[in-house]
Amino acid sequence: MNKLTIANLSKTYANGVKALDDVSIEIENGIFGLLGPNGAGKSSLMRTLATLQEADAGTATLGDIDILNQPAELRKVLGYLPQEFGVYPRITAKQLLDHMAILKGIVKKSQRKELVNYLLDKVNLYEKRNKSVKSFSGGMKQRVGIAQALIGAPRLIIVDEPTAGLDPSERNRFYNLLADVGKDVIVILSTHIVDDVRELCTKMAIMNLGQIVYQGSPQKAIEELNGRVYRKLVERDELKSYASGYNIISNKMSGGKPLIHVLSDSHPEEGFELVTPNLEDVFFSRINTSNVLV
The missing domain is CATH 3.30.70 (Alpha-Beta Plaits)
Structure with a gap:
């Protein structure tokens, strides 16, 4: 079973801030909402799960992968859309995804071409494939971000504050895309926007001051x-x-x-x-x- 198990995860930064305070969650396939105010520790948890920083204590496993001790194995099955998704100046959407596919180990050119075209079509950007990503709207950039996160058939996808700054129509398009993506994999949606969780998630946790203060279904909490x-x-x-x-x-x-x-x-x-x-x-x-x- 594709299950993410986080147990007693803690992280204190050098400045004394306790970003993660004994965090424990179990997450299965589907879109899981991690809701909390800015500074709650959400991004620290996402960065730890994405192997971008180490924890001080606790464990995190994805199926049989020990995330903290086998970061290279986790990265093979991880899709990650960070809060700030940077793009190269003047690179096109097609070039960006092709480059990311190479980094993910897809060396065969014909295989990359087929995959890139499929992903661009999936995020409704095929007609814009030769346009510079830098010229895209915020919503279009986020769709490119989801496309690159889908490279390599990931088992875990992490999206960190994906709708911040999007207008209502872009946000709705992103919701539809994420709902489609989240059918067969674990998607963790980290956000401070309540609408994101209300629209997309059947399971959620609320985080504050580095701790999980609620976990369950949004409907039960209501x-x-x-x-x-x-x-x-x-x-x-x-x-x-x-x-x-x-x-x-x-x-x-x-x-x-x-x-x-x-x-x-x-x-x-x-x-x-x-x-x-x-x-x-x-x-x-x-x-x-x-x-x-x-």
């Missing part, structure tokens, strides 16, 4: 909040008093006023209304919400 999330439109200068009396999990501006969501086992004061919880409520209820007043 169901656990049923009957406990209330909202109210308040004045800006009332926020601090509400924060002292209620567990505010989020606030966003609505018509120039803060719309607060609070977590409560009983109905708060008059003016609050019970709402159907969503994944955003789950996210904010599971992480440190000390910044909700900012």
Whole structure:
């Protein structure tokens, strides 16, 4: 079985920041969402699994591959789209994928040509194959990034913050592509964007301050909040008093006023209304919400 098992993984950087704090997760085929705010440790975990940095303690295995002790074996079956996918100036999409295929060990020119054409067609960029990647939109660059991640029939694909900066139409195209890719392999989608996980994932984990604070299905996490999330439109200068009396999990501006969501086992004061919880409520209820007043 193609299973990724992470157990008690820890990593502390030289500056004293504990990026990974005893992280344990099991992931099987499909798209797995790793959700967390910036600085939660998501990229540190992705870089460790991609063999770009070593862990201080713990284990990580993909099937029979010991990721931490057999990095060369893992790289043979890894597809990786980092947060910053850099491209060579003036190189075309076809040239870029051909170059990446050579690096992945595909030496036969005819085999590379067939593979590159197939991948360009899969990510809907075949008609743009001779255009400079540098001239592509953000969404098109991300599609090239997914294409290069698919070279070599990977068993594990890691995508780190793939939709940040994409407009809504590009994001939807990327969702459709990733959903198609994630049928037969493990895809880890690391993101701080709740919509990414809501649209794509049946299994997820929430990470904060280097720790896993929730793992399970998005739907189950939402169901656990049923009957406990209330909202109210308040004045800006009332926020601090509400924060002292209620567990505010989020606030966003609505018509120039803060719309607060609070977590409560009983109905708060008059003016609050019970709402159907969503994944955003789950996210904010599971992480440190000390910044909700900012």
